[in-house]
Amino acid sequence: MGNNTYPPYFNLTMFVNIGTYRYPTFVLCLLLYALIVLANFLIIVVISQEKTLHEPMYFFIMCLSINSLYGSAGFFFRFLRDLLYDTHLISRSACFTQTYVIYSYASYELTLLGIMAYDRYVAVCQPLHYHNKMTSKLVSKLVTFAWIYPAFSVGTCVYLASRLPLCGNKIPKVFCANWPIVKLSCISTVINNLVGMLVSTTTVFLPLAFVLYTYARIFLICRKRSSEFKAKVIQSCLPHIITFVNYSITVFCDVALSRIDLENLNPFLAVILSLEFVVIPPILNPLVYGLKLPEIRKLILKMLSGPKPDKQTKSHK
Template identity: 50%
Template sequence: MKSNNSLTPSYFQFTVFADFGPLRYLFFILSLLIYVTIISANLVIVLSVCLENSLHQPMYIFICSLCLNSLYGSTGFFPRFLMDLLSDTHFISRPLCFTQMYVITTYLAHEMSLLTVMAYDRFVAICQPLHYHSKMTLRTVLLLLILVVLYSVGGVAYVLYQPTTLPLCENKLNKIYCNDWSVTELSCEDLTVIRITSHYYATSFFLIHLSVILYTYLRILFLCRRSSSEFRGKALQTCLPHIVIFGNFCISLFCEMSLSRYKTDEVNTFVINVLTMEFLVIPPIMNPLVYGLKLPQIRKLRQFDKTHYNIYDQYKLEL
C-alpha cells in the first residue's frame, strides 16, 4: 500500500518470480544456454570482422557494432536474471536497479539507431554505388557510430533522470528486470505530466528512426521498379538481412511497449515473462544468425575458406 509520506527505498523487489520448486534448476540451465549461445554467436561475428582485413568495411563495421550492442544488452539482463532464478528472495539494490535500467534502455536506443544508420548505408550502396566509397569513408562511419552513442546516451539520460529523483512510496516491481516506467509508477506524486512527456519522447524517438528507414527503402523500391529483374534480385539479397533484423526488432519492441501500457496485475505472469524474454533474447540471437548465414564473406570465414571478397563487389549493383 502507498503511504502518505514519500520514501526513498534502498532496494526493490521483483514480484513476478514464481516458486517453481525443482523446476527452477531446469529454467536456470535453459536460460544459461541461451545466454551462452548469445555470447558465442555474437563473438563469432565480432572476431571475424576484427581479425579479417577484408571485412574492415562500413557494412561489416556496422554489423560488428550491432553484435557488440547485443552483448551489451544481454549482459545487462542475464547475470541478474540467472541469479534470481536460483534465489529464494528477489531483491535488488537501488544503485544496481538503476544501472540495469540504464544498460537495457541504452541497448534499446543503440539498436534502433544502428539499424537506422545501416539502412542509410544500404541506400547509398544501392542507389549511389559509384559514390559509395567517397561517401561512406572510415571517418564517416566512425562519426556515425559516435553520433549513435551520443544521441542514445543523451536521450536515455534525460528519460531516466526523472525516476531517479521521484519520491517513491513502494518498492515492488512487477517485472523480471528494472524498467524505467515500472519504477516511475511507484511514485507518490501525480504522474500525468511525466506520463505524457515520456510517451511523447518514446513515440518521437521511434517515429524519427522509422521515418528514415522507410524513406531509404522507398527510394530503393522506386529504383528497383525501373531496373531489371537481376538488379532487383541483387538489391533484395543486399537488403534482406537488414529487413529481417529490423522487422524482428520492431515486433519485440511492440511487445514490450504494449506490455508497459497494461497494469501488470491484469496480465498473466507467464505472458509478462515471455514477452519480456522475447524482447531481450530474440534480437541478440537473431542478429548474428541472420548475418552469419546470409552474408557470404562471414559464412565462408566460418567454413575456414581462404578466399577474400571485396566489399565494393558486394554492394555494386549494375543498373
C-alpha cells in the same frame, strides 16, 4: 520527505514460482546466454580480423554484435541469479543501473539500424557515389552519434525517475524498467512523461520512420531494374530487413506491456513477452547476418573448420 519514499530495494514481482524446475531453467538460460556470447563474439572476431570485411556495412554489423553483448550482459547476470532465489529484491542503485543498460542497449539498436538503412540506401540508390559518401570519417561520426545521443537521452530519463518519491517498490517485470518505476511515483510525473515522449520520438519512432522511408526509396528503384539487380539488393538488404522487423515487434511488445496491467495476463505469457525484448534480438542478429551474408558465412565456416593441412606435407606423408 521520509526515507520510505525512496525505497532501498525494489521487488521484481513477475517471476513465476517454478519449484524444482528452477535448476533446469537456470541451466537452459545459461546455455542460451553462452550461445548469445559465442555467436556475437564470433561475428566480432571475423569482421575485425578479415580485411576484406573492413567496409561500412560490416562495421555496423560488428557494432550490433557489440551492443548485443552489452545489453544481454545487463539482463542475464541478474536474471540468472534471480532464477535460483525465492526472493527477487534488487537494490535501488542496481535497479537503476540495469534500467539504464537495458534501455540504452535498446536505443543503440534502433539508431544503428537507422544508420544501416542509410548505408543500404546509398549503396543501392547512389552506387557511384557510395565510397565518396560513406567515408571512414562519416562512418565514425555516425557511430559516435548512435552511441552518445541514446546514452544521454536514456540517462536523463533514468535520472529523472531516480529523483521521484515513490509510494511502493513492486515492479511487475523480470528486470528493472523505467516506466513501471515512474508509475510508482507519489507526485506528478508530467516532466517524466514529456521527456519520455521526446526520447521515445527521437530514439524509437524517428529511426523506424527513417528505415521505412529508405526502403520505400529502395523499392521504387528496384521496380525499374533487372531481376539480377533485384536479387543482389535482396541478398544485401534482407538481413537488415529481418533484423528491423524483429526488433520493431520486440519494441512494440515491450511498450505494450509497460502500458497494461500485467497481473491480469497469464504469468508465463507475461514473462515470455518480457524476455523477448532482451533475448530474441541478441541471438537472432548474429544468426541472420552469419547465415544470410555469404562473405561472413564463408569466413565463419572457415574459422570453425580450422586450418587446412598443407598439400606438400600431406603428399609427403
